[in-house]
Structures are given as structure tokens and as C-alpha cells.
Amino acid sequence: MTFRKPLLGLCPIGKFVFSNADALRLKGLIQARLRQWQIPFVDLEGVLADGLVKDQAQVDTVVAHFRQAGVDALFMPHCNFGTEGAVGMIGRKLGLPVLLWGPRDEAPLPDGSRLRDTLCGLFASSNVLGKLGVRFTYIENCRLDEPPLRAGLETFLGAVHAAAALSRGLRIGHLGQRIDFFWTTIINEQQLLERFAVEVLPLDMVDFIRASQDRAARGRAGYAKELAELRQTTTIEGFPEDGPMLNVLAMRDQMLALAADHGLETLAVQEFTSLVEAMGAYCCYAESAVGDTVTIAYESDIHGAISNVLVQRASGNRAAAFLSEFVIRHPTNDNAGCVWHAGAPLSLCAPDDRVRIGKHWILPSPLSGMTHFRLKTGPVTMARFDGHHGDYVLAVGEAHTCDGPATLNNYVWVEVDNWPHWERTLMEGPFIHHLAMNYGRYGAALREACRYVPGLNLITLNRNQG
Secondary structure (H helix, E strand, O other): OOOOOOOEEEOOEOOOOOOHHHHHHHHHHHHHHHHHOOOOEEOOEOOEHHHOEOOHHHHHHHHHHHHHHOOOEEEEEEOOOOOHHHHHHHHHHHOOOEEEEOEOOOOOOOOOOOOOOHHHHHHHHHHHHHHOOOOEEEOOOEOOOOHHHHHHHHHHHHHHHHHHHOOOOEEEEEEOOOOOOOHHHOOOHHHHHHHHOEEEEEEOHHHHHHHHHHHHHHOHHHHHHHHHHHHHHOEEOOOOOOHHHHHHHHHHHHHHHHHHHHOOOEEEEOOOOHHHHHHOOOOHHHHHHHOOOOEEEEOOOHHHHHHHHHHHHHOOOOOOOEEEEEEEEOOOOOOEEEEEEOOOOHHHEOOOOOOEEEEOOOOOOOOEEEEEEEEOOOEEEEEEEEEEOOEEEEEEEEEEEEOOOOOOOEEEEEEOOOHHHHHHHHHHOOOOOEEEEEEOOOHHHHHHHHHHOOOEEEEEOOHHHO
């Protein structure tokens, strides 16, 4: 997984009143902290005197500079007070996500005077941003070395990266077409393009099968060697001869090639029956192997593919997203359910489990190729982008894995804060059973991302965040 952190336009705010020297001191400390945290930024050094915005006459100069630099978002720390008119106009003209914060003020000096009134300036600037319709994220007034600043910056960067998927262009490769009996995955492709800049690229199934089989034939010796090595670490059952598994390995490489050639961040795959019949195997291992590079949504679930991208971007691409689904409630834990499917990224396999490739335990088929392994433990973020009748929502929740009985395919038991609330929210909302899942706590970034995507409403799955 690769991740280019959003480029921040560092726009320090001062004012002609209060201490300019103290504002410069704080500006330098903020710059140093961003470098320490390896957050890329462009500032106003050499553009404005002192590198601080202190006058509304500076607005156009600042806007031109940041546009030329191609920044993705604005960070506007208030260093002694706030020139609120400039803050609002810079934010409105650039039309980018804005992060608002200022350092906590120290005690007044012995004579009663104060070097700055940062908190007061923040109140003024937030009011003007609201007046001008500029959406912004606020980090609580805290000291530079206190946790809210770094946590808030990381949340903001994840939110900006996720929101950009639904505003700056996202390409989804759709391999095959929707299967007739999956009515749940009927979507409005035109609305996705018009409203969220999401492009669905049709990939012909016949061409894909032909290219995968040709790749398997041309690279047979190499794939045979890989398969022999794979048998040392993976249990492979139900293949009387190697041909079908060689096809599956070649299909993996063909999917990766399509993603690279067409600039695809995610793939929605038809799954069956054409692929299965042509390859002589279920192809879930190919999806598991691809999923650590390009997220996979099965059953032609385009909204699921979008959900995967959002949770993965919110995490800063730290881990692969898995399009999971709640299938049954826990037999004894009233707040838990089984999260399940096949084709989970291989990196999500529990360290004490072993990947097994075997037969489909639900469908009566003699063919093998389904992946079976338990997922790792840890905190998880779950989300679903979906919509009915032109209204689009993002459901977001955080939970944690828990103990539970063994089952088949890729699974883990997940405990939520209030199962009845989750169940009713998902049942009554415009959702299907597929939920994107990623390991870690990224709910705050996803909730914040909704602020920067017009036409996308937030639904919270956690009861205490409603």
C-alpha cells in the first residue's frame, strides 16, 4: 500500500495587535513540529513579511501561492490573535478543507498584560468561516506538546484523503457485470459520476479470462514454481492437477496489471459463474493476494468498493480494507456478531492460523479455490457508503474483535458497543450486508470526511456518537 500524505498549506495567522515576536516564536515551533511528524507542508516564508497573515490585503497573494503549490488542505494556526476576515476569504477562495487551531495561552505577564489572545481570535475566525460557508475542522485549544494536536492533525489528514476520493476523482474497475439475483448491488452509476466524481470503468469478462489464461500459458514454468513454494506455507486441497491454480495465480497478476494500466484504486468483481467455469476453480485466492495492493469488492458491489477506499484512505493506507459482512450473531455474546466472507487480504490472516485453499462449503460444487483463514485480532473500523433515491450516506462505527467459535472462509467475531442499535441502524438505512472493515480506529477521520463531501450524510453506528 502506498500513501501520499495530503500537502498542507501552512497559513499562520497573526494580527497587528499583541506580540509579533511571540507569534514568530510559535510559528517556528509549529513548523518544527510538522517536520518532526513528517507532515508535508508549504508555508508563507518569502511570500509575506514574517511568513504570517496579518492583513486582509494579503489574501490574493496567499491564495495565488497556495494554488501554485497545489496544496490539498489549509492549516491555519493562530499565533497571537486572528485576522478573521483574511482567514475567511482565504478559505473561501481556495475552497479546500481548513484546519483551525491555536496554542493554549499562558498566564498574563506580571504586569497583567498578555502576549496573545489566541482563543479569542479562534472564536472570531470560526464565526467568519461559518458566515462564508467554509467548512473547517477544529482542534481544541491546547499546547504544542499535548496529544490533541497530533491526533487532530492525523485525523484531519485521513479525512482530507478520504474526502478527496469523492471529490477529486476515483476510478473503479468493474470486472464483469452485476449478477441478476444480486439486486442489493444495483446502483446509479451516473449519479456517482456527477455528484462524487466516481468513474466506473467496465472491464470485459471475456477479454479478462482470455488474457488471464494466456498469461498462465506463457508463464507456466514460473507459476508452477510459485505454486510449489506456496504449498510450503499454504494448505491447498481439492486440485487433482495444477492447471486451475496456475490460472488463479495468473488471474491475480492480470488484475494487478489492469489496475496499474487504468489507474484503478479498487476493483469490483462479478465472482461467478463465468470466472469459476473458465478457470476451473474459485478465484478467491487471487482476490486475497491482490487485496493488499488494490482493494477488492465482490459480487459487483460498486458501493462496497467505494466503502473500501474510504476506510483505507482514512487509515492513511496503513492496512488493507476487507469488504466483510455480518452473517450471524454471537451464540453467547449479545453485543457481537460474525464478520465473514472469502477473499480477505492475506495480510489479515491471524498469526496463529494457516491459509487454506479448499472447496466452497455452501455451494454444491466439486471445484476448489475458496480461501479459509481466521482474521487477526484488534480494534476495527467499519463503514458503508450507500444510498437510495438520490440520498447518499456513510455509516461509520468502531468496534473490537472478540473470541468466538470457528467457522469457514475468512472470519472474525466482532463486539460492538450496542448490537441492537447497530442492527436496527443497518437494517433501516439504505444498506446491504457488506461493510468495509479496516484494523485501527479511524471513525473520527471518516466522520470528519463527511463534512467535506457535499451531498454525503453521516450515520453513526456507535450509540454514544449519535
